[in-house]
Amino acid sequence: MSDVMLKVEDLNASYGAVSVLRGVSLQVPTGQVGVVLGANGAGKTTTLRAICNMCNTSGTVELDGEDILKTATAEIVRKGVGHVPQGRGTFPELSVMDNLLVGAYTRKDNEIRDDIGRWFEIFPRLEERRTQLAGSLSGGEQQMLAVARALMCRPKLLLLDEPSLGLAPLIIEDLFERFAALNKETGLTMLVVEQNANLALEMADYGYVIESGEITLEGPAEQLKNDPAVQEAYLGA
Amino acid sequence: MELLAAGSKWSSLPDFIFNGLSLGAIYAVVAVALVVIFKATTLINFAQGELAMLGAFFVYVLNIEQGLWLWLSIVLAMAITAGLGALVERTLTRPFDPADHLPVVLITLGLFLIINAVAGDIWNYQVRRVNDPFGKFPGWVPFWGGDRFIEVFDSRLRYQTIGIWITVIGMLVGLSMLLNKTRAGLAFRAVSSNTESARLVGVNTGRTLGFGWALASAMGTLGAALVAPTLGGVNPNMMATILIYGLAGAALGGLDSIGGAVLGGVLVGIIQSVVVSWLGVVVLEQHYMSILQLAAAFLVILIVLMFRPSGLFGTRKIERV
Numbered sequence: 001m002s003d004v005m006l007k008v009e010d011l012n013a014s015y016g017a018v019s020v021l022r023g024v025s026l027q028v029p030t031g032q033v034g035v036v037l038g039a040n041g042a043g044k045t046t047t048l049r050a051i052c053n054m055c056n057t058s059g060t061v062e063l064d065g066e067d068i069l070k071t072a073t074a075e076i077v078r079k080g081v082g083h084v085p086q087g088r089g090t091f092p093e094l095s096v097m098d099n100l101l102v103g104a105y106t107r108k109d110n111e112i113r114d115d116i117g118r119w120f121e122i123f124p125r126l127e128e129r130r131t132q133l134a135g136s137l138s139g140g141e142q143q144m145l146a147v148a149r150a151l152m153c154r155p156k157l158l159l160l161d162e163p164s165l166g167l168a169p170l171i172i173e174d175l176f177e178r179f180a181a182l183n184k185e186t187g188l189t190m191l192v193v194e195q196n197a198n199l200a201l202e203m204a205d206y207g208y209v210i211e212s213g214e215i216t217l218e219g220p221a222e223q224l225k226n227d228p229a230v231q232e233a234y235l236g237a
Numbered sequence: 238m239e240l241l242a243a244g245s246k247w248s249s250l251p252d253f254i255f256n257g258l259s260l261g262a263i264y265a266v267v268a269v270a271l272v273v274i275f276k277a278t279t280l281i282n283f284a285q286g287e288l289a290m291l292g293a294f295f296v297y298v299l300n301i302e303q304g305l306w307l308w309l310s311i312v313l314a315m316a317i318t319a320g321l322g323a324l325v326e327r328t329l330t331r332p333f334d335p336a337d338h339l340p341v342v343l344i345t346l347g348l349f350l351i352i353n354a355v356a357g358d359i360w361n362y363q364v365r366r367v368n369d370p371f372g373k374f375p376g377w378v379p380f381w382g383g384d385r386f387i388e389v390f391d392s393r394l395r396y397q398t399i400g401i402w403i404t405v406i407g408m409l410v411g412l413s414m415l416l417n418k419t420r421a422g423l424a425f426r427a428v429s430s431n432t433e434s435a436r437l438v439g440v441n442t443g444r445t446l447g448f449g450w451a452l453a454s455a456m457g458t459l460g461a462a463l464v465a466p467t468l469g470g471v472n473p474n475m476m477a478t479i480l481i482y483g484l485a486g487a488a489l490g491g492l493d494s495i496g497g498a499v500l501g502g503v504l505v506g507i508i509q510s511v512v513v514s515w516l517g518v519v520v521l522e523q524h525y526m527s528i529l530q531l532a533a534a535f536l537v538i539l540i541v542l543m544f545r546p547s548g549l550f551g552t553r554k555i556e557r558v
């Protein structure tokens with residue numbers, strides 16, 4: 001594995017004629033957690049979508065040293081990117097179990113059931129509800145399911161799109177503790193985009209601030225936490 | 238009291254119920270085929286019936302003209318129309334933005350007219366006789382071997398009705414296994430539920446939609462092959478009204494529920510046969526009702542959509558903000 005799991009350079013992204021990202025550059029070293037902070041409409045979601053080639057892009061996107069800018073989304077997933085989209089992105093009409101099975105759609109090995117058991121240990125609520133339809137779960141449970149589903153493809157890189165959105169503070173805290181544990185125990189590389197800067201910076205190694213489609217500030221998480229501009233804009237200080 | 242006095246009218250009721258069940262089974266097949274495509278794309282494929290008609294003609298060509306075994310002809314015709322359905326999806330619908338329904342619906346309407354005209358040009362509009370897979374009970378059936386029907390309450394329960402039902406139930410069991418027990422079925426359900434997330438777990442959504450179209454086209458062909466003998470044979474217009482009844486059944490059941498489509502199709506068949514033909518024409522002697530059968534189907538769609546826009550078993554869309 002290369003030292004840098006994700007390398008994005010001078011990335012531009014647009015939907016039709018609307019340009020959303022302009023020259024975004026960021027990296028996530030293997031085994032680390034990167035965070036992109038930004039307000040609504042700054043381009044956080046588009047950054048993740050552009051990495052997975054879900055909009056028109058130009059520039060450089062490299063996964064583990066391999067150029068994936070023009071690779072089809074489904075193929076990028078095969079290459080090891082787990083993407084938890086904004087608003088959970090579960091399959092509401094499928095059972096919890098089927099959600100996890102379809103998460104392993106790209107795999108052909110026989111350890112799929114073992115993996116499901118493993119994520120059930122980490123998210124016991126999902127095991128209790130495994131025959132229930134995903135649409136009937138609470139917001140927090142759906143977010144856990146969305147993450148577990150993304151992990152089922154055994155990603156090298158996990159992209160999390162505002163996992164805290166619409167969840168109660170206690171649930172958010174619990175969720176971020178699990179993400180941090182996941183990163184520590186398995187060495188899984190993550191890129192999180194968030195508005196909730198506090199918890200995200202707590203977990204992250206390195207952070208970026210995005211405004212109007214451009215990276216305006218970057219630095220180690222510790223440093224960003226103490227940056228007056230970040231404090232004012234995202235930490236409510 | 239007048240009704241009871243007319244004993245012969247009552248005695249004809251079972252006939253109309255059996256007829257309604259037989260029609261309903263066909264409508265159920267068409268409704269399920271429509272729902273399979275609707276679930277994945279939220280589109281109504283108006284060319285569904287014409288693809289099925291084409292399939293019935295393939296059965297005619299293979300069985301009557303080429304002399305192949307009837308069931309082999311049906312299976313081959315299903316395979317051919319499945320390929321055609323996937324081809325239509327790939328070439329005529331996939332290039333368009335799936336969120337913009339109007340162009341694709343217009344394309345399926347255009348396809349309806351084109352397939353109908355091409356079939357009319359090749360085979361003209363005369364009814365061509367076909368073999369009935371369920372003409373007489375096979376010889377090994379006790380009591381009724383070789384008969385065309387069973388007598389129930391002085392009415393005739395035809396082998397045709399029973400055979401159609403057995404085939405339709407078999408098809409539904411097969412469909413359910415395919416959707417619930419296979420990898421392709423899981424992918425199809427995932428795309429139907431959330432297309433974008435399906436792409437994010439590595440499902441090739443285009444190929445999966447093609448699979449849905451193929452499945453729906455094959456089922457349509459089976460329905461058309463079963464209904465053809467009851468219409469006296471195949472002709473290019475055979476599926477036009479059946480598609481409307483199937484659509485009524487699908488709307489009644491809720492458009493995105495396969496079980497609902499089956500029940501909806503059967504209900505429409507029963508309404509057509511029992512309410513319109515038996516109650517309206519035979520009992521109340523309102524003979525004009527017989528030409529209003531199609532209007533009755535529309536009335537069903539209208540009433541359901543007015544009071545329950547999501548049908549009897551459809552999912553109500555709830556948006557969480």
